[in-house]
Amino acid sequence: xxxxxxxxxxxxxxxxxxxxxxxxxxxxxxxxxxxxxxxxxxxxxxxxxxxxxxxxxxxxxxxxxxxxxxxxxxx
Numbered sequence: 001x002x003x004x005x006x007x008x009x010x011x012x013x014x015x016x017x018x019x020x021x022x023x024x025x026x027x028x029x030x031x032x033x034x035x036x037x038x039x040x041x042x043x044x045x046x047x048x049x050x051x052x053x054x055x056x057x058x059x060x061x062x063x064x065x066x067x068x069x070x071x072x073x074x075x
Contacts (some may be wrong), residue, residue, distance in 0.1 A: 004039045011035070 008014065013031040018024045 004035060007035060007038075 008031075009033045011034075013027050016029055
């Protein structure tokens with residue numbers, strides 16, 4: 001977190017801000033993207049698809065969905 005704060009304070013957005021709004025917005029977006037790419041890079045996740053189960057049918061899926069909805073509404 002300290003490195004992120006230090007680099008944010010050293011960025012051109014803070015050290016040499018633009019006077020026009022459009023340029024300032026572009027500078028903000030570029031600075032933020034650069035900082036996030038460096039300090040919080042996106043991670044890819046791998047999802048494993050479940051095998052098709054012969055006993056898991058549409059009726060069971062609908063009942064499970066309805067039960068989940070009732071739990072969400074506290075019924």
